[in-house]
Amino acid sequence: xxxxxxxxxxxxxxxxxxxxxxxxxxxxxxxxxxxxxxxxxxxxxxxxxxxxxxxxxxxxxxxxxxxxxxxxxxxxxxxxxxxxxxxxxxxxxxxxxxxxxxxxxxxxxxxxxxxxxxxxxxxxxxxxxxxxxxxxxxxxxxxxxxxxxxxxxxxxxxxxxxxxxxxxxxxxxxxxxxxxxxxxxxxxxxxxxxxxxxxxxxxxxxxxxxxxxxxxxxxxxxxxxx
Ligand code: AMP
Numbered sequence: 001x002x003x004x005x006x007x008x009x010x011x012x013x014x015x016x017x018x019x020x021x022x023x024x025x026x027x028x029x030x031x032x033x034x035x036x037x038x039x040x041x042x043x044x045x046x047x048x049x050x051x052x053x054x055x056x057x058x059x060x061x062x063x064x065x066x067x068x069x070x071x072x073x074x075x076x077x078x079x080x081x082x083x084x085x086x087x088x089x090x091x092x093x094x095x096x097x098x099x100x101x102x103x104x105x106x107x108x109x110x111x112x113x114x115x116x117x118x119x120x121x122x123x124x125x126x127x128x129x130x131x132x133x134x135x136x137x138x139x140x141x142x143x144x145x146x147x148x149x150x151x152x153x154x155x156x157x158x159x160x161x162x163x164x165x166x167x168x169x170x171x172x173x174x175x176x177x178x179x180x181x182x183x184x185x186x187x188x189x190x191x192x193x194x195x196x197x198x199x200x201x202x203x204x205x206x207x208x209x210x211x212x213x214x215x216x217x218x219x220x221x222x223x224x225x226x
Pocket of ligand 1: 031042053054055057074075076078079080082083086103104105106107110146155
């Protein structure tokens with residue numbers, strides 16, 4: 001089925017170098033932590049889809065689509081868009097054969113939904129950790145419309161109130177690894193890879209959420225809660 005949204009990977013076929021079976025990775029971290037850079041690099045190494053919900057939403061806004069017009073104010077204010085909308089978008093774009101997800105899940109509700117889905121549940125989540133002050137100075141120097149200092153502060157506050165509990169949820173399910181992001185992109189990339197590499201080609205089963213590398217993956221549909 002054709003996706004309803006402007007789904008695309010940053011990877012070209014030439015760049016894809018599959019190194020193992022389907023791998024599903026969630027990248028988390030404050031806005032400005034470097035998820036975009038690291039997510040694209042990791043997806044290239046793994047030969048899987050890179051999916052950034054922020055990129056998808058910005059493309060909708062730029063295209064002035066009905067969805068884009070509906071969410072523009074919320075995104076530009078630095079707030080999160082409603083869960084049902086983001087889940088419908090992810091549902092139509094995500095590749096069950098493997099992914100690196102950047103910007104999703106961002107709330108406990110979103111994490112519950114994706115981890116409960118056998119065919120889509122992440123094998124690992126990596127938080128790229130940077131201090132709030134570092135994140136703020138990176139955000140305000142890159143010049144995106146939602147990176148104005150007040151909005152950047154709002155986005156960092158939303159991260160603390162909405163996303164930090166989501167990380168606790170993932171940690172409680174033994175899915176979370178933390179990586180120091182307060183260095184240059186190449187060093188951080190090595191740290192991210194060190195967290196992911198041991199899982200390649202191994203089976204990993206969680207009692208509450210059985211997932212295993214190399215097993216056939218299931219349907220891509222999951223239902224938005226609420
Ligand atoms: P990002 O580029 O990931 O920082 O996302 C930019 C903006 O898109 C966020 O500030 C939110 O307004 C919106 N957004 C991205 N991902 C999500 C999500 N998982 N849930 C709700 N809103 C999101």
